[in-house]
Amino acid sequence: MLRIPFAEVVSCLTAILTRLGFDAERARRCAQLFAEASRDGVYSHGVERFPRFLETIRNGLVDVAASAVSVRRFGALEGWDGRRGAGNLNAEAAMDRAIELSREYGLGCVALANTNHWMRGGSYGWQAAEAGVIGICWTNTLPNLPPWGATEAAVGNNPLVIAVPRPGGHVVLDMAMSQFSYGALATHRLAGKELPVEGGFDAEGHLTRDPAAIEASGRPLPIGYWKGSGLALVLDMMAALLSGGLATHQIPHDILRESGQSQVFLAFSFQALQPGQDAAAIADAIVDSLLSAGAEVRYPGQRVLQTRAENLALGIPIRAELWRELTQASVNK
Amino acid sequence: MLRIPFAEVVSCLTAILTRLGFDAERARRCAQLFAEASRDGVYSHGVERFPRFLETIRNGLVDVAASAVSVRRFGALEGWDGRRGAGNLNAEAAMDRAIELSREYGLGCVALANTNHWMRGGSYGWQAAEAGVIGICWTNTLPNLPPWGATEAAVGNNPLVIAVPRPGGHVVLDMAMSQFSYGALATHRLAGKELPVEGGFDAEGHLTRDPAAIEASGRPLPIGYWKGSGLALVLDMMAALLSGGLATHQIPHDILRESGQSQVFLAFSFQALQPGQDAAAIADAIVDSLLSAGAEVRYPGQRVLQTRAENLALGIPIRAELWRELTQASVNK
Numbered sequence: 001m002l003r004i005p006f007a008e009v010v011s012c013l014t015a016i017l018t019r020l021g022f023d024a025e026r027a028r029r030c031a032q033l034f035a036e037a038s039r040d041g042v043y044s045h046g047v048e049r050f051p052r053f054l055e056t057i058r059n060g061l062v063d064v065a066a067s068a069v070s071v072r073r074f075g076a077l078e079g080w081d082g083r084r085g086a087g088n089l090n091a092e093a094a095m096d097r098a099i100e101l102s103r104e105y106g107l108g109c110v111a112l113a114n115t116n117h118w119m120r121g122g123s124y125g126w127q128a129a130e131a132g133v134i135g136i137c138w139t140n141t142l143p144n145l146p147p148w149g150a151t152e153a154a155v156g157n158n159p160l161v162i163a164v165p166r167p168g169g170h171v172v173l174d175m176a177m178s179q180f181s182y183g184a185l186a187t188h189r190l191a192g193k194e195l196p197v198e199g200g201f202d203a204e205g206h207l208t209r210d211p212a213a214i215e216a217s218g219r220p221l222p223i224g225y226w227k228g229s230g231l232a233l234v235l236d237m238m239a240a241l242l243s244g245g246l247a248t249h250q251i252p253h254d255i256l257r258e259s260g261q262s263q264v265f266l267a268f269s270f271q272a273l274q275p276g277q278d279a280a281a282i283a284d285a286i287v288d289s290l291l292s293a294g295a296e297v298r299y300p301g302q303r304v305l306q307t308r309a310e311n312l313a314l315g316i317p318i319r320a321e322l323w324r325e326l327t328q329a330s331v332n333k
Numbered sequence: 334m335l336r337i338p339f340a341e342v343v344s345c346l347t348a349i350l351t352r353l354g355f356d357a358e359r360a361r362r363c364a365q366l367f368a369e370a371s372r373d374g375v376y377s378h379g380v381e382r383f384p385r386f387l388e389t390i391r392n393g394l395v396d397v398a399a400s401a402v403s404v405r406r407f408g409a410l411e412g413w414d415g416r417r418g419a420g421n422l423n424a425e426a427a428m429d430r431a432i433e434l435s436r437e438y439g440l441g442c443v444a445l446a447n448t449n450h451w452m453r454g455g456s457y458g459w460q461a462a463e464a465g466v467i468g469i470c471w472t473n474t475l476p477n478l479p480p481w482g483a484t485e486a487a488v489g490n491n492p493l494v495i496a497v498p499r500p501g502g503h504v505v506l507d508m509a510m511s512q513f514s515y516g517a518l519a520t521h522r523l524a525g526k527e528l529p530v531e532g533g534f535d536a537e538g539h540l541t542r543d544p545a546a547i548e549a550s551g552r553p554l555p556i557g558y559w560k561g562s563g564l565a566l567v568l569d570m571m572a573a574l575l576s577g578g579l580a581t582h583q584i585p586h587d588i589l590r591e592s593g594q595s596q597v598f599l600a601f602s603f604q605a606l607q608p609g610q611d612a613a614a615i616a617d618a619i620v621d622s623l624l625s626a627g628a629e630v631r632y633p634g635q636r637v638l639q640t641r642a643e644n645l646a647l648g649i650p651i652r653a654e655l656w657r658e659l660t661q662a663s664v665n666k
Contacts, residue, residue: 073439074602075437075440076408076409076440077438077439077602105409106406106442107410107440107442109440111606134574147623147627148630149629150627150629150630152627154623154625154626162567162568162571163567164567164570164571164574173564173566173567175560179558197531198530198531223556223561224508224512224557225556227508227512227556228556230506230508230632233506233623234495237497237504237619238497241467241607241615241616242467242601242603242606242607244610247615247618248622249618249619249622268410268575270571270575272407272408272410273410273411273412273444274575274577277577279574282574285580286570286580286581287566289487289580290480290566293482293486293487294483294484297480297481297482297487298482299563299566300563
């Protein structure tokens with residue numbers, strides 16, 4: 001594993017995206033979002049994921065020239081068309097607008113149709129928290145999770161992000177509706193490890209901690225069994241009804257052709273509503289009361305700051321072969 | 334178990350509440366919310382819970398004369414003071430106002446401080462769905478759930494409700510952040526049954542399906558382990574920061590003195606944003622695609638309509654001893 005300085009990663013990815021037709025500013029922002037995911041330790045949706053993103057440009061799923069636009073509005077609620085542009089740029093623009101609406105109305109919502117995979121969902125939570133507002137966002141996905149009671153995938157794992165600003169470290173929850181992603185199952189299998197808790201069913205329909213058995217059955221577990229299954233459903237319904245876009249069952253059932261997701265972005269300007277409130281003290285007291293429950297307790301987002309500091313100091317960890325591939329692509333025609 | 338006609342239940346509870354000092358209209362609405370919970374099969378928070386509600390009036394936690402009032406506003410976001418009034422009436426009024434705000438702004442939010450237990454959370458989801466809007470609401474609670482990594486309760490089970498209108502049957506998710514409530518643990522224990530999945534830790538710190546072992550350890554499991562634990566935290570932070578009210582760690586750590594909860598009510602007028610959309614067809618297609626995944630698959634809220642029809646036809650199931658107690662209280666001075 002190499003350690004590449006953050007700025008060098010950004011300029012390498014920017015150069016590749018510029019060659020592929022992104023205009024300069026959008027290439028830089030898109031590259032930065034990928035680099036930031038790796039910087040924050042979310043390697044699966046950072047630089048490691050970049051080659052697959054390039055593939056979706058080459059195969060026409062992602063249109064480099066398209067940016068998301070507002071197509072309808074009612075008060076603090078807007079409907080946007082992502083025009084099949086880059087998913088992370090679309091999502092960032094949608095959250096920006098939700099934040100702007102919250103400054104005017106106290107809260108704002110952008111429902112985005114017709115977009116692409118947003119990569120690291122937490123990005124848009126951190127974005128809201130950095131702007132000093134509470135952010136909530138979620139996306140639907142292709143059907144990749146059997147609902148409770150079924151053996152075949154029929155709901156998405158629909159990641160949900162909730163971010164609460166806190167000067168001492170934002171609290172950012174970024175969770176999919178499956179207990180473990182397929183990536184996490186593979187990681188455990190390759191390391192020869194059992195899952196820490198039951199993660200799905202084996203081929204005989206028994207709950208198991210064996211990652212390979214779950215990969216083979218295609219039956220990962222929704223968080224909280226019937227509860228996560230229900231939550232995945234209502235998040236999908238809200239995303240489709242608010243945005244006018246596709247629901248999970250309409251998204252191609254093929255991870256290489258997944259496109260046209262619907263997403264929802266919400267921002268709450270709680271400081272505008274409660275101007276005299278010492279929000280930092282309230283947030284600190286809640287986090288402190290959580291952490292005091294045990295030495296092993298963490299709040300969502302806690303480990304990010306430590307990883308970020310380490311990766312900024314030492315460089316972003318990138319596989320040597322991947323970095324060679326990317327640096328070549330940044331200079332080749 | 335007796336079967337009492339719905340109208341008779343409402344008038345009995347109304348009479349009791351009127352004697353306790355509620356004005357006529359509020360007594361009727363409060364009684365109706367309790368009766369509706371039982372009508373819909375949520376017996377734990379319906380008539381069965383009514384005697385404990387009366388106790389909170391007698392011991393001064395609930396002020397019969399107090400109704401919730403708006404104390405601050407910024408656009409579509411309002412802060413309300415529940416003034417320690419009846420929790421179900423406060424919650425209903427808050428959701429009503431969120432719905433009203435959504436008609437004007439596309440979405441609306443009421444953050445309610447200083448209230449009391451809202452009883453059946455699903456009530457306010459059904460309320461939003463009946464009004465044709467998407468509703469989201471949640472409440473914080475006393476600390477009753479150990480966060481992931483801890484043995485002592487430090488987060489609330491913070492029930493979350495998400496309701497999506499659907500002419501063929503609203504989809505209403507009503508879920509606490511604990512996998513099983515203490516009520517559910519007791520029910521399984523008394524029936525001599527194991528839980529269907531692991532529900533918490535035993536005294537040795539092992540995951541178990543034995544309800545008595547979990548009751549003894551005081552360590553029920555958050556849904557999705559670390560995920561539900563994180564979700565409980567951010568819901569509490571949002572409720573406290575938006576409402577200016579108490580966070581979980583500030584609510585009395587005693588189920589008999591639990592009071593002063595903070596709650597959030599959101600409504601989304603998706604029909605105002607997407608006026609030409611055939612929302613019923615979209616919602617039906619999503620639900621149909623879920624149900625077609627297996628004969629045992631249910632959508633959240635599905636069983637309610639069947640139970641409701643049965644209980645309206647046959648009468649509300651009420652324990653004979655409880656009904657005798659209530660009918661006496663409705664005529665005694």
